[in-house]
Amino acid sequence: MEAAAPQFTGMLFDAAAALAEYVGAADGLIAALPAKPERNTAQQELAEDVHHACRSARRRFLGLHTDAVYNHLTACRTRRLRLPELVQAGADQFPGLLPSRVQLDAESGQPQAHKEGHEIDQGIFCGAVLRSPEAGGHLIDTMLMPTPRSLALLDAFRATGTLELDSVLLELRGQAAHITFRNSHCLNAEDNVLIADMETAVDVALLDDRVRVGVLRGGTVDHPRYRDKRVFSAGINLKDLRNGAISFVGFLLGRELGYIHKLSRGLLTDPDAAAWSDRTVHKPWIGAVDTFAIGGGMQLLLVLDRVIAESSAYFSLPAAEEGIVPGLGNLRLPRLAGARLSRQVILGGRRIHATDPEARFVCDEVVDAAELDDAVDRAIAELAAPAVAANRRMLALAEEPLDLYRQYLAEFSVVQVARTYSEDVLAKVERRWQASQARG
Template identity: 60%
Template sequence: MRASLPRARAALKHAVSPPGGLRAHEATLPEGLGAHAASPPGELGVLRSLRTAFLDAHADAVYAELTVGRTRGLRLAELVAAAGSAFPGLVPTAAELAADRALAQARKAGHEIDLGVFLSRMLRSPLSGGHLMDTLLSPTARALDLLPEFTAVGKTDLGSVRLERRDGVARLTMCRDDCLNAEDDRQVDDMETAVDLALLDPAVEVCLLRGGVMTHPRYAGKRVFSAGINLKSLHAGDISLDGFLLRRELGYLHKIWRGVRVDDDTSWHSPTRAKPWVAAVDTFAIGGGTQLLLVVDHVLAASDAYLSLPAAQEGIIPGVANFRLPRYTGPRLARQIILEGRRIRMTDPEARLLVDEVHDPDELDRAVERGLDRLRGPAVAANRKMLNAAEEDIDAFRRYMAEFALQQALRLHSTDVTDKVGRFSTRGTAPAGSPS
């Protein structure tokens, strides 16, 4: 018989508190535990098992308490902070997380594995996980602050993303020319803000994603779509589980696919506001760039571009690509791309499984405008909604994300990953995520 939540809470607090608990044990661990955090010493493993068992028994009750009976929406970092206060020992403390995040990836103690356990169990529950995913479709506070000015002026510079509304098109230009649009926590925040603004602005009919012109010597004067995850930031310990790896998938990518939640006089027939999306690929879409293409409605590419998903070679999981890619390519080609690192060049016949149009680079601009015009029809949004509902079951997506939260946390702290990012930091000045 399961213990009551108050008794289980007290037992958990006692198990992980000094003397003899997790924090006392961690003080005796050697520097550089991060290299072994995914396969920890015995006591750490036992305590993680206790946390997992606690959540397997009480996840819905915990989530209900933290969200006041699911009447309060908490984003990932807020949910973790609330859990740390209400259930001591269930997740690392704010001080522990802050100290860990100040370290290079190879030196971390692996506290994000415990976040992975917690968030995995929250997402695994249809009740709690469903509410959490709905919460994460809400517009960010930053976007709501910027919305009045953007609707009036039609442009904003968010730092790593420029957004401009022109002729009913929201044009999102990724402009991190210092790293070929390789993503980090900062760019995920900018991208989610830009997606929110584009979806909330009533004057926007269709949205365009494109990379800006780069200044990096190897690609100076050329547009680049995306170099994927920022490997320099990963080495430095600046790629977070909740602020990047989960927020990216459950935030702006999910919003592109399913829309942003609204609370207005239209919400009676649809809780989200969605719009069609076009992506234009110049030069390459590596990793997260290819993942982006899997959630948009129409993809155009320059004939000299290529796509790749090198995450397995980097030691991590390529977001939701494992879930979405096979329905575009079939399972055999998906395994070649994800497990073996196969590049798809626009001259390959297989490229047409992933892109709708391939054009000479000097013809791409005109082709993009034609593609945007085709998606302005009054019935496009309704048909897009039905296509997406048929293609991707939201509960299947939630279950995937529940397992992803834990598996990606384990991968981040695995020895092979910390070794790879350590070697990357000594290779010189090649931009994060760029081709070797």
């Protein structure tokens, strides 16, 4: 890019104006090129140079002004903007800092390989916010609060004891809330819809006073190999990743700041209370694993209080083979399984079977498939004891301090979104997609 890189001052809006002018000129250069799939090598190299220059400018801008930007967007942290609202407000009020709605809409529905990678710029912004103790802490608290959708559906669940969402079923049975994954067409793999539905179900279960324990389990699936069998989860939906339907804000970062963190740390219901025990609602969670827990499915198990698996089940984190980062598995698995086994699983793709000795680091109990329901009922009875919620709250604070969580997520935000646009990942998901098309 020939234009001189902007020189930012300590004045927020002067620096923002300089960034907007620089990025606006860069966007003009990109717009003059053919669409990404139609570019020749020289044109694509030019586009990459332009994006690199703009990202360097954004990083320098945020290095000076992250807290000021966040305070401006949230009225000095008096407004609670959830992640989607925050990035949209940043795009609207600081042009060039984040992709505009027009830019994102123009790429909606396109394969991942055909996109410019505007979500990488969202990752840079979110990483900077999370790197800040003040701004990052405020965002984490905001994302621990119930969603508006959850609050709107709470009364219906209280009245009926059932909440049917597109990909999740929530049922009250006695003192337990049973959440069943119902993405049957894709082995209960995670997609944007499932992530949103899971957060709603977890919120409602935590808000309903009748619920003492939560249970996660996969429903039956349609895949010919496993038809009518329960499957816990196949992890991220790689077909959706190939097709550009896995979002950074709603999925890659949103699941970590949203429902998974709520499972771990509880639901923030009173952000103004001084004591964490008064601010949050905590309940213990059980995972019942049928068939397998792959990728994001295994990541879920790392925050649950009791994991029960059928004897033929297995666990794996194939993120290294897929080319991406397994969420917070890199942070949490070493705490449970130790560094050496974690490297074998994460870097080497080792699969752990429920009957392996090492399975004790991932699950608490292994039973025959026919005995799984009874084992879950016993676990519910044990974890419904009054002191369990208080003690698991203290365990969560000791095992994963908020600052450690925040610092990990700051780096994860940048690394994970970049990996989803890297050539090796795009090539792998394309090969898998082509193979699935050939099979019909």
